[in-house]
Amino acid sequence: MIRLLTRLAGIVIAAALLFAMQRTTPGYSEITGPIPVSGAMGQSIAARGFSFRADKLILADRIRWRAYGRDIERDSSGLWAVVVAEMEGRPASVTANGALWRSASGRRYTPSQRLATAPRQLGANRLEPGLPQRGLLIFEIPREEADDATLLVSLIRWPRLDSEIRMPLARDRTESTDVLDLDGLFDG
Amino acid sequence: MLGFSLTALRQTLFTRLSAGIGGLLALCLTTVQTIIAAMPPDALPKLRPGETIDAGRWQVAVQSAVVSTQPRDDGYRPPPGMKALAVDIDILNRTAESSNVFGRIFTIDPPIPGLKPDPIHYLMRDRTMLAALHPGLPERVRVIWTMPNQAPIPPNLRLTITAESFKPRDNLLAAPGWFNPKVIAAISLPLHEEWGGGGGAP
Amino acid sequence: MAEPGVAMPNPEQRRFRRRCLWALVLVLPAAFALRGWDNVLEWWHGKDLFERRIAIDGVGQLGGADWRLISLQRVAERPDGAAIVLAELEAVVREPEALARLPCRIAATDAQGRRWLPSFLPPSQVSRLPALRNRPASSCGPAIAQKARSGTVLAIRESFVVPRDAFESLAITISLPAGRPHYLRFARNP
Known part of the structure; x- marks a missing residue:
């Protein structure tokens, strides 16, 4: 009787152990996922392949710029979130297309592609070492996803075993405006 | 002697039975699957124009369908000798990621002869091509197929809506994703001709 | 048990x-x-593991060709502190089959270990340079992919956008599939 019970207990314990292991084993995509580099706004953060600094975040209802002699304005059912940042390839020339807006609820937004002609967008040009580029990362987000977001920056959208900068977007470096003139951001 | 052979017999029977039960179960399961697959598909739920449905990654509401040969107010101009079939939809990305895989939502069933597959998507807010849809930001989108000018137009357009289901961990990489596309609903729309649409066959 | x-x-x-x-x-x-x-x-x-240091006017063998750096010059400056640098190379084909393997990796490096990849220079900008107007050349990939016969001299030109202060210590590296893990480095003071 006792032997049967101990055997039964053994089987139960083994099953529980296996179940716990199965639940807690990180998936392949997690093991080979991005390597986080955390940093705050205003600091220059060095990742593998590039360095990045975000100076401020501007939330706007509409954005406006001038292209080919025409004024272009874009509205949104949400908000425009414009990150003013500086980026440099280091130690080699790179193209960085991996910026994401991760909202407090965990949704991930790629930079808006509705702004093809807008000036100074980071990710459009190659980043050369020694020549930091000042530019913009522009996201379109719902109003309720604006607070306490994190900016994720990497070389590609799905970095594998490569750096991903995770930068909480601070409220004291956030401005709000009705209409944002993109060309005006870099004058002077 | 007799007792020994009885135990042996019981044991053999037991092993055979336990092996057999598994096989039997598997056999039953595949039979049921085959029967289900062979059954005629359930009648698809029918949508009314403007009715919203959750279709996997997307929440969509089909508004109207129009055929035209003329350049239109959204700036779209059908190629020479072609006319455009445009379906206006309201669409919302229900996922947690910006996405551009909205090309697989609709299937025209029954197909319209001469219609080119792979429609173009227009973002009505900007009157430009749609590049991506972001979570929680609803948009009015015009889906445009092209077909030769001479191709006859049926009085009604029937669209089926395909949805994928979410899997928190896929089998290969244990990464979250959307899989198993399935037709979940259908909608019939009267097909108007507009913008001087006299370009059809006489 | x-x-x-x-x-x-x-x-x-x-x-x-x-x-x-x-x-x-x-x-x-x-x-x-x-x-x-x-x-x-x-x-x-x-991988580029072993460097073959070549004097700036020397000849180096790599991947089925003899390589020479003809010139390395600063051709323009931009207001943001960048200089546009043009490297002209010459490759004498020795083994066409080996040389024709792509990709060809040419880069500019400086003393701090920074590395610039070739940038595309619009043809209008090239033709404005009098020294180059009558000297046809292509970038490395197209030049070696044409599988020229042994003995052919390939004219190769690559441009780089580098900070102005990096030009003084700039070196050119060449790496080819047939030559790796060896690569060539043309430097002013080897």
Whole structure:
């Protein structure tokens, strides 16, 4: 009787152990996922392949710029979130297309592609070492996803075993405006 | 002697039975699957124009369908000798990621002869091509197929809506994703001709 | 732990088992080596491991050709502190088959270890330079892919956007699939 019970207990314990292991084993995509580099706004953060600094975040209802002699304005059912940042390839020339807006609820937004002609967008040009580029990362987000977001920056959208900068977007470096003139951001 | 052979017999029977039960179960399961697959598909739920449905990654509401040969107010101009079939939809990305895989939502069933597959998507807010849809930001989108000018137009357009289901961990990489596309609903729309649409066959 | 009725292994069996265990020490590394050999080869032929330093006016052999750096000049400056640098190279084909393998990696490096990849220079900008107007040249990839006959002289031109202060210590590196893990480095003071 006792032997049967101990055997039964053994089987139960083994099953529980296996179940716990199965639940807690990180998936392949997690093991080979991005390597986080955390940093705050205003600091220059060095990742593998590039360095990045975000100076401020501007939330706007509409954005406006001038292209080919025409004024272009874009509205949104949400908000425009414009990150003013500086980026440099280091130690080699790179193209960085991996910026994401991760909202407090965990949704991930790629930079808006509705702004093809807008000036100074980071990710459009190659980043050369020694020549930091000042530019913009522009996201379109719902109003309720604006607070306490994190900016994720990497070389590609799905970095594998490569750096991903995770930068909480601070409220004291956030401005709000009705209409944002993109060309005006870099004058002077 | 007799007792020994009885135990042996019981044991053999037991092993055979336990092996057999598994096989039997598997056999039953595949039979049921085959029967289900062979059954005629359930009648698809029918949508009314403007009715919203959750279709996997997307929440969509089909508004109207129009055929035209003329350049239109959204700036779209059908190629020479072609006319455009445009379906206006309201669409919302229900996922947690910006996405551009909205090309697989609709299937025209029954197909319209001469219609080119792979429609173009227009973002009505900007009157430009749609590049991506972001979570929680609803948009009015015009889906445009092209077909030769001479191709006859049926009085009604029937669209089926395909949805994928979410899997928190896929089998290969244990990464979250959307899989198993399935037709979940259908909608019939009267097909108007507009913008001087006299370009059809006489 | 042996169940009643299951026979204990005899000494011979035990010896056999022990030998098998010891064999693992040999077999496992051997298996890793066999399985990983292709990866090792790929890594070996994909990395720039050994530098061949060549004087700025010297000739270096790599990947089935003799390479020479004809000129390295600053051709324009931009208001953001960047200089546009043009490197003109000459490759005399020795083994066409080996040389025609792509990709060709040409880069500019400086004393701090920074590395610039070639940038595309609009043809209008090139034709504005009088020294180049009558000297046709293409970038490295198209030049070597044409599989020219042995003895042909290929004219290759690459442009780089570098900070102005980096030009003084700039060196040019060439790396080819047929030459790796060796690569050439043309430097002013080798």
